[in-house]
Amino acid sequence: MSDDGTIWPDGEALAAGVAAAGQGAVAADVAGRLAPATAEALAAAGFPSGFAPLAQGGADASFDSVTRAVAAIGEGCASAAWLASLWAYNGRFSAYLPDEGRQDIWAKGPDTRLVSSMVAAGVRAEPVDGGWSLAGRWLYVSGVEFADWALLSSAPPREGDRSVRVFAVPKDAFTHQESWSTLGMRATGSHTLVVEQAFVPEHRSFVWDDMRLGNLPEPGTTAQAAPLFAVNGLTFAAPVLGAARAALRLVGEHLGKQPSGARSAARESHRIAYARAAGEIDAAALLLARVAGTADRGRLGEDGAAVRSHRDSTLAVELLVGAVDRLFHVTGTRGQATSHGMQRIWRDVHAAGSHAALQFEAAALAFTQRLVAA
Template sequence: MTLMPSPPVLEVEAAALSAAEHAPHTDRAGRLPDAVAEALTGTGLLAHFVPRAFGGAAGRFDDCLPALLRLAEADPSAGWCAAIMASMSRMAAYLPAAGQQAVWAHGPHVSLAGTLQPAGTATPTPGGWLLSGRWPYCSGVHHARWALLSAVPEGAPGPRFLLVPRSAWTTEPTWSGAVGLRGTGSDTLVLDTEVFVPEDHSFTREQLFTAADPPADGDCYRVPHEAISGLFFAVPLLGTARAALTAWTAAASRNPSAGSLRDSDAALATASGKIDAADLLLRRAARTCDEPDALTALLAARCRRDHATAAGLLNGAVQTLFHSAGVRATSGTGALSRLWRDASTAALHPALAVPPAAQAYATRLLRPAE
């Protein structure tokens, strides 16, 4: 009998301490320090959604939330990159067997980057495609070993994801002027010359979004992407809001202001209530997706709605804390200022946008025949 490797255990405290220590420098440098990126690799998060056949956990969504939250509280940029890498590992499990083997042949702790937005040019050629172009907003690209890039091949009915190795790309520094989440290093991935991508290193967007017949075995691969995608962006925002509440509370304890005590009390109660409400929404969404057999189209749309709703609550909570802190909060070197910038940026991600989530939910609830 063949014994499978033991699944990785999520141990993030050392990485969180490293991320917190480096956070101000990370914000200025525009990318994660190598030490933090290496620490993330050792947390087990990169392997959490890797198929068991390669030593991963094929894990539950709810089980990875505490680890992602701890990292995001330490540094939102580190938490964001960890969440993206975990999500990309789940996506890579949709690759055919040869593609999975290429990524995880030497172990499950492999960092991947990528984008959902189609770009570039994919020209059909015998056995695969020739891929070239530019893919912006590629979080964690500087430390990734592989990338899943979306493109619409010539003559194809829709987008595909194509796997490319680190040796194939360069980066263009387009993230340096970002308002927040500066440390994610979400620069542009560039394929200056055509890269051959074999057929078995690719899968369709439709496969990911319908979760139909995933090549890997595990419940986490049986969830349509739109039902779970927003979780990986909303959870780092939850950690950011928690960190902002901690920073605000510490400042309020050091510098009580009797004249505005009532306003401060209201800000604290309102912000903390929104954070707790968002936490409940996101945990429910994760647990819903952990039961794919019961995941109806309406429940999937509700999860998407809850991701967007939680993001609005969390961004609102951070805005409340920031504005109630007064002029002290505007210090460019202060933690609350950085966290406010990070939250404001995270909330803008398309996966957390209310209009498409609202339309999907309303359609499933009110117009199920459409």
């Protein structure tokens, strides 16, 4: 157990990952990529093996422990937390492969780094003897430059479409084009992955809709069997939670300095804004804890639990983005300086909050569907 109460297999390695992420955050933001040493520290902390199949050295982590650990990384660097989270959750996806495919991916051990993309562009996946011939481009592949394997869809997935498959491709079969240059989350390295032509054996593929539904090919852990959209929000919300906590800490330090001049007049309103933001961040953490706890107890199959969890994840991120906006305003012109950590956090939180999996409107419509269908 780490100092922040996170139950984690190796607390010291997690602490080292937290330190590396924080120390490298400014340089990563400026360079637009994580330092290799930071990526190594995240891998050493055990994120790739968190949800990996047990037979391949998986750590049998809980959603709660992964959420807490990712948020801890996010307090230092949201981009590093994003990569750590995706490594864990992509390991979960590998459980949907046939046994031989899982053995291929994890042959070098539980530190194998998986990336994924379901944003297919011009993909050709043709059945051939023994498998598929695959070629195409996939967008927004976070951490592609550090990847050992990639999980890639044959087309943009659609609910209930059994024709969309996911293919496991080793790093010697793909390259990447640097296409990620954004306002926030600059160091996630979410570039375009390119496969010119690759043969994918049958055992390295599965139907995307099985992952959506949580239909494993054979019994696995509770975490691996969770339906995709019930827990997918945790993947992307946890880094935002960590970043929001970092913003709160910065503003706490800001308020701790005795103001002068015009700042004195705004002192009380700033304290009120800080208190409101602190409450919003705590409320978001509680919502995410409920999502994680529901999944960890295997209760997502209960009536309405899955759509409620999706709703909770998106609502939590709305609260976090609002809280960071409030805190950013408190720091005023100082917080907008390129030398100040607040502007980086503000950019990262807004960029992360725009992810498709974190949009409240879609979650709200799913949550209320049974009302209008009655």
